[in-house]
Structure formats: structure tokens, C-alpha cells
Amino acid sequence: MILRPHEHWLTRIFVWHGSVLSKIFSRLLLNFLLSLVVIGLLPWYSTLGFKLTVAPFSILGVAIAIFLGFRNNACYARYVEARLLWGHLMIASRSLLREAKIMLPEGTDVSELVRLQIAFAHSLRMQLRRLPQQDTLAHYLTPEQLQEVLAAQSPANRIQLLMGNWLAQQRRNGALSDILFQSLSNRLNDMSGVLAGCERIANTPVPFAYSLILHRTVYMFCIMLPFALVGDLHYMTPFISVLISYTFISLDTLAEELEEPFGIENNDLPLDAISNAIEIDLLQMNDQRELPARIVPDKCYQLT
Numbered sequence: 001m002i003l004r005p006h007e008h009w010l011t012r013i014f015v016w017h018g019s020v021l022s023k024i025f026s027r028l029l030l031n032f033l034l035s036l037v038v039i040g041l042l043p044w045y046s047t048l049g050f051k052l053t054v055a056p057f058s059i060l061g062v063a064i065a066i067f068l069g070f071r072n073n074a075c076y077a078r079y080v081e082a083r084l085l086w087g088h089l090m091i092a093s094r095s096l097l098r099e100a101k102i103m104l105p106e107g108t109d110v111s112e113l114v115r116l117q118i119a120f121a122h123s124l125r126m127q128l129r130r131l132p133q134q135d136t137l138a139h140y141l142t143p144e145q146l147q148e149v150l151a152a153q154s155p156a157n158r159i160q161l162l163m164g165n166w167l168a169q170q171r172r173n174g175a176l177s178d179i180l181f182q183s184l185s186n187r188l189n190d191m192s193g194v195l196a197g198c199e200r201i202a203n204t205p206v207p208f209a210y211s212l213i214l215h216r217t218v219y220m221f222c223i224m225l226p227f228a229l230v231g232d233l234h235y236m237t238p239f240i241s242v243l244i245s246y247t248f249i250s251l252d253t254l255a256e257e258l259e260e261p262f263g264i265e266n267n268d269l270p271l272d273a274i275s276n277a278i279e280i281d282l283l284q285m286n287d288q289r290e291l292p293a294r295i296v297p298d299k300c301y302q303l304t
Helices: 009-013 021-040 042-046 054-103 111-128 143-150 155-172 178-203 208-259 271-285
Strands: none
Touching (some): 021 042, 021 208, 042 208, 054 111, 054 178, 054 208, 111 155, 111 178, 111 271, 143 155, 155 178
């Protein structure tokens, strides 16, 4: 994800980094070249006795815009929900550690709980992105815990079980009463809800048929558009065609990015930065001085 300082409206027009233009530039170039070919074929095209007009494209363009709006709203809703879930994870992580340090007897070492919470955040991030977890989790888990976690279908869920076992051990040792244990267990349940919510978003994409029909319609519209414009616009056809195509293709491409909010595209959630922030917060709450370097969502801009 990219966070930018406020920019002048004229400067923002020419922004390249973070826009979808870098992904669709080749498609727009093909549309421009197609428009040039159509201009060259105009004398032959005029002798055929029929021609496309702008009228049907105006109607179709409105319909495409409406359905693209619905799709983008659906994909953006997935993005917003994913961000809320990770925000809730940050709240639950801080609350669990704070309550544990307050409720447990003074001098109780909670370092293992801290390590498990940090491992959970990183494991969830990598699980959603389908990345190998062994090297990262080895920094926070014992060899026995690591083997147990990696053998599970959901490593993040297994780490939650380890956290529950740690709390249960404190209860058996007499450090936690039943009421306090239940309060801390509720924080684990909140984290479990975050895990389930993220898995639901990751494993339930927007129906493929719905995305496919919009994708096909948008590109057929952009391919046929120069034939409708050339009769009236002539040499202006490439520029107007590319401008209209940019609007539709960019919306279609942006919806594809937002549909998978846990990915590594420019407009996806900054899960690395969020996991890093959770780790730093928990370590600071446990009065540890050695902290990892802060990760910002985009290296080009510093967060303030």
C-alpha cells in the first residue's frame, strides 16, 4: 500500500507509481495502434455501405459503467472489511498483553505469550499470502512449537492453541482465577474471529462469472470503439479512444487488485507494516529494548 503526502492536483495527474497505469499501459498502446489502423482503413471502411455509430456505444458505456461501479463497490467492501479485521487484531493483541501483565502476579514472565502473539500476526500474514512460514516463525517459536505449527492445516490457528495452552498453564499454576482466565480467553476468541474473517475473504472471491462477463464486455467495447469514433473524429480518434479505454480498463484492473486485499500489489493492504507495528507495540509493552526496524508501507514516503 502507498501512503502519499498531499500533492498539487496538477502533480497528481502525472503520478505513475501506485497507479494502475503501469499495468495497463501496453493495453492502451494496443488501443492507440488499433485506432491508427482504423484511420488508415477509413477509405475502404466507408465503401462497405454501413458504419458503427456512437449511439449504441453511449448506451453500452453507461451500462458498463454501472456494473463496473457495482463490482468496484463489492471489491472495495472486501478491502475495507479486511482492513477492519487487521485493525481489530491490533486492538486484541494489545489488550491481551495488557490484561495479562495486569492480571498475572507481579514478576510473571510473559515473554512466551509475546512471542506467540507476534508469531500469530506474521503467520496470518503469510498464510493469507500463501508464503512459506518456516524461516520467519523460527525466530519466535521453539523447534518443537515450530514443528507442531507447520504440520497444521492452519498454522495461525495452531499458534492460537499454543497461546490458549499458555493461559491454561497459568491457571493451573494458580496465577489466574477462573474469571480472569475467561476474560483473557475472550481476547483469544477475538483473534480467532479475525482469523476466520480473513480466511473467509481470502477463500471466497467475487464470483468468477460476474468478473468474466465484465472483463469481456470492457475489452470488446474498447476494441470496437475506434470503428464508431473514426467517422466523426478522424485523426482525433486515437486520443479519444485511449481516454475512454483508460477509464474502463483502469476501473476493471483496480477492481482486480482490491478483490484480493491481502496480496502484494501497490493498492493492497500493507500487511508487512501492520505485522511489524504489532510486533513493535508488544515488545515495547513488555519493556524490551531491542526492537525491529519500523516498516513503512512505501519506501518513497515516510509516515508522520
